[in-house]
Amino acid sequence: MHRLSGLYAITPRNLHGPALLEQVEALLRGGCRILQYRDKSQDREQRLNQARDLGTLCRKYQALLIINDDTDLCQASGAQGVHLGEDDMSLEQARALLGPEAVIGISCYNDMERAHQASAQGADYVAFGAVFPSSTKPLARRAGLELLRQARKELSLPLVAIGGITPENAPSVIETGVDMLAMIQGLFAQPDPEKAARRIDQTFKAFRGNP
Ligand SMILES: Cc1ncc(COP(=O)(O)OP(=O)(O)O)c(N)n1
Numbered sequence: 001m002h003r004l005s006g007l008y009a010i011t012p013r014n015l016h017g018p019a020l021l022e023q024v025e026a027l028l029r030g031g032c033r034i035l036q037y038r039d040k041s042q043d044r045e046q047r048l049n050q051a052r053d054l055g056t057l058c059r060k061y062q063a064l065l066i067i068n069d070d071t072d073l074c075q076a077s078g079a080q081g082v083h084l085g086e087d088d089m090s091l092e093q094a095r096a097l098l099g100p101e102a103v104i105g106i107s108c109y110n111d112m113e114r115a116h117q118a119s120a121q122g123a124d125y126v127a128f129g130a131v132f133p134s135s136t137k138p139l140a141r142r143a144g145l146e147l148l149r150q151a152r153k154e155l156s157l158p159l160v161a162i163g164g165i166t167p168e169n170a171p172s173v174i175e176t177g178v179d180m181l182a183m184i185q186g187l188f189a190q191p192d193p194e195k196a197a198r199r200i201d202q203t204f205k206a207f208r209g210n211p
């Protein structure tokens with residue numbers, strides 16, 4: 001199993017400070033392997049402090065911290081990498097700034113050509129979605145299970161599925177062969193986030209034949 005594999009949690013935009021740290025630690029205890037800090041607020045100092053605290057927590061559980069959109073914040077906080085979409089800095093620019101060891105993930109929506117291009121340019125993973133309707137991002141383009149199966153056949157780099165994924169529908173997504181499930185509400189809106197994370201981690205292990 002490579003390090004870009006398993007449950008990938010993304011922080012919800014309405015949760016900050018100790019309450020966010022507490023929920024994230026519950027997910028890490030439950031087996032979450034990758035955390036993305038996604039905070040589009042403008043308060044740079046607050047974002048830096050939050051990213052550093054999340055980094056400390058991720059190190060304790062040997063999980064990766066990825067920053068959404070912002071290479072400066074990635075460098076300042078010591079995170080392992082960035083996630084970039086079509087409105088963000090290019091992959092080449094981010095690689096030049098962050099270096100060969102950084103993890104750089106690219107949003108590909110439902111666009112297989114964009115994914116092939118990102119792969120050829122050295123992305124560490126590509127993300128497809130929204131797989132299901134997402135209350136977090138209701139206007140997100142849709143990429144269904146069939147597209148994930150096609151991506152698995154055509155691409156050899158790690159694949160992420162995102163959008164409307166829950167502990168209930170997670171097996172149908174993992175079954176397509178993707179490496180990671182990226183989730184917000186399906187984890188953070190659960191009454192017991194640790195239990196939800198553990199359930200998904202166990203589903204991954206069962207599919208890999210590694211209980
Ligand atoms: C793992 C992962 N996949 C997709 C996204 C969406 O990224 P993007 O299209 O850049 O949109 P915003 O997240 O910036 O609103 C993601 N963040 N993470």
Ligand SMILES: Cc1ncsc1CCOP(=O)(O)O
Pocket residue numbers: 129130133134135136137140162163164165182183184185186
């Ligand atoms: C950021 C993003 N990009 C596509 S769907 C989505 C939101 C995912 O959140 P949720 O897991 O709550 O549907």
